[in-house]
Amino acid sequence: MTTSIVKDSTQYPALRNLQFSPIKQGEDQLIVLWDPSGLSKEKLVLPLNFFFIVQHFDGEHSIQEIGALYLKRFGEFLMPNKVEQLIVDLEQKLFLEGPRTETARQQARIDYRQQPTRPAVFAGRSYEADSVKLKKQIDGFFTSGEGPDFKPSENRGKLIKGLVAPTYDLKQAGPVYAWGYKELQEAQQPDVYVIIGTAHAGLEHFFAGTDKDFETPLGVVPADRTILDQLKGLVPKFFDEEIAHQTEHAIEFQLPFLQTIVDKPFTIVPILSSFSALSLTDLTVRSSVDRFLSSLQDAIGDSGKTVCVIAAGELAHLGMRYGDSAPPTDFSFHRTMQRDLEMLKPIEELKPDEFTQFIQKENDQRRISGFSPIYSLLRLIQAEKGQVLRYDRGITDQYNSTATYASMAFF
Numbered sequence: 001m002t003t004s005i006v007k008d009s010t011q012y013p014a015l016r017n018l019q020f021s022p023i024k025q026g027e028d029q030l031i032v033l034w035d036p037s038g039l040s041k042e043k044l045v046l047p048l049n050f051f052f053i054v055q056h057f058d059g060e061h062s063i064q065e066i067g068a069l070y071l072k073r074f075g076e077f078l079m080p081n082k083v084e085q086l087i088v089d090l091e092q093k094l095f096l097e098g099p100r101t102e103t104a105r106q107q108a109r110i111d112y113r114q115q116p117t118r119p120a121v122f123a124g125r126s127y128e129a130d131s132v133k134l135k136k137q138i139d140g141f142f143t144s145g146e147g148p149d150f151k152p153s154e155n156r157g158k159l160i161k162g163l164v165a166p167t168y169d170l171k172q173a174g175p176v177y178a179w180g181y182k183e184l185q186e187a188q189q190p191d192v193y194v195i196i197g198t199a200h201a202g203l204e205h206f207f208a209g210t211d212k213d214f215e216t217p218l219g220v221v222p223a224d225r226t227i228l229d230q231l232k233g234l235v236p237k238f239f240d241e242e243i244a245h246q247t248e249h250a251i252e253f254q255l256p257f258l259q260t261i262v263d264k265p266f267t268i269v270p271i272l273s274s275f276s277a278l279s280l281t282d283l284t285v286r287s288s289v290d291r292f293l294s295s296l297q298d299a300i301g302d303s304g305k306t307v308c309v310i311a312a313g314e315l316a317h318l319g320m321r322y323g324d325s326a327p328p329t330d331f332s333f334h335r336t337m338q339r340d341l342e343m344l345k346p347i348e349e350l351k352p353d354e355f356t357q358f359i360q361k362e363n364d365q366r367r368i369s370g371f372s373p374i375y376s377l378l379r380l381i382q383a384e385k386g387q388v389l390r391y392d393r394g395i396t397d398q399y400n401s402t403a404t405y406a407s408m409a410f411f
Contacts, residue, residue, distance in 0.1 A: 013057040014096060017036075017201060021397050030045050031046045105243075112243050117214065122252055131217045139260070147182075148175075157186070161383040162410035163184060164370075164374055165254055166253075167197065170256075176405060178257070181260075189266070194227075194308070195310045196311055197373060200250070206285070207272070208272045211223050214251070218255075218256055231269075255268075276371055315405055319400060321399070328401070339362070344406060348385070355375065369403075381410055391407075
């Protein structure tokens with residue numbers, strides 16, 4: 001029998017799952033760290049040598065080992081007082097795993113459960129907070145030069161089975177969202193929208209639900225508690241990471257479109273997901289994902305309601321913000337676009353295994369963050385065809401780091 005050794009977090013610091021972005025101040029290149037889960041509202045700006053240190057705060061490297069790596073990389077000794085101060089700063093900002101962070105995490109769960117609804121966190125930031133202005137903003141995405149305008153859909157009147165929509169900032173990607181929601185507007189509309197969004201901060205159990213109604217400036221969108229309650233019984237851990245919904249934008253960004261274009265009462269099943277194509281080679285991960293999707297199918301079927309599955313996620317990510325050593329070039333972007341469009345073919349053909357294998361063969365080099373919701377959609381829906389409606393990209397920082405995204409519909 002073996003026993004795992006718990007390492008001293010003061011000697012083996014472990015950074016939480018944070019995001020970073022390169023920035024320029026004058027001639028200096030710096031790195032900004034922040035918490036995508038929203039547990040911490042803080043940011044930390046680091047020079048590149050300190051970012052090197054933080055990258056090794058993985059709970060496996062000791063402070064002494066990091067010092068040796070630092071000496072090898074920069075040719076100078078890492079002074080202990082500098083590391084100690086860095087650890088203090090990270091702990092105060094809740095950027096390190098440890099008792100302080102766990103206490104804050106538990107309190108955040110309590111606070112979320114006590115809220116009557118899930119509030120519109122991004123109203124006034126990523127889209128208009130005033131209901132009249134928001135309605136005008138959404139309408140403008142449809143009628144803009146890049147939007148679908150009022151051209152009739154070839155699928156008019158058919159029952160829509162699924163959509164793929166971006167999660168990118170509405171101010172930039174709004175017209176791409178509109179291409180998908182235009183299809184829904186003209187389709188035979190279902191009773192329930194199962195919205196599976198990318199959990200950008202990651203999840204331990206691959207899927208996380210919430211039974212909260214969602215607020216937006218256009219009103220409250222009710223959660224479908226019939227389906228959610230059955231899922232809670234079938235998958236006991238489904239609500240364990242409910243707090244992930246608190247500050248995740250993937251689902252929230254879809255709701256103003258639904259509220260604008262759906263012309264009958266509806267409910268939503270809000271689900272966040274996080275697993276990669278590469279992780280599905282692990283039989284334990286694959287089994288957990290299969291079990292959840294099977295349970296979700298059963299809950300949908302037992303409800304007797306018509307359902308549209310919306311997969312909210314982006315495609316490729318390239319550039320320094322996402323781990324590349326240099327900004328993207330025109331060549332690298334066009335190569336990425338070519339590979340994206342090739343990858344979208346098995347999605348159009350409703351072939352989840354081929355979609356997965358495409359990403360696995362290239363070792364997920366393009367970092368397809370929307371894999372888990374799109375894969376889930378393909379496993380859940382029974383449709384005859386899919387169609388790519390629009391494809392575009394967004395620039396995410398001053399180094400031209402790029403995210404790509406598409407709008408798709410399934411009938």
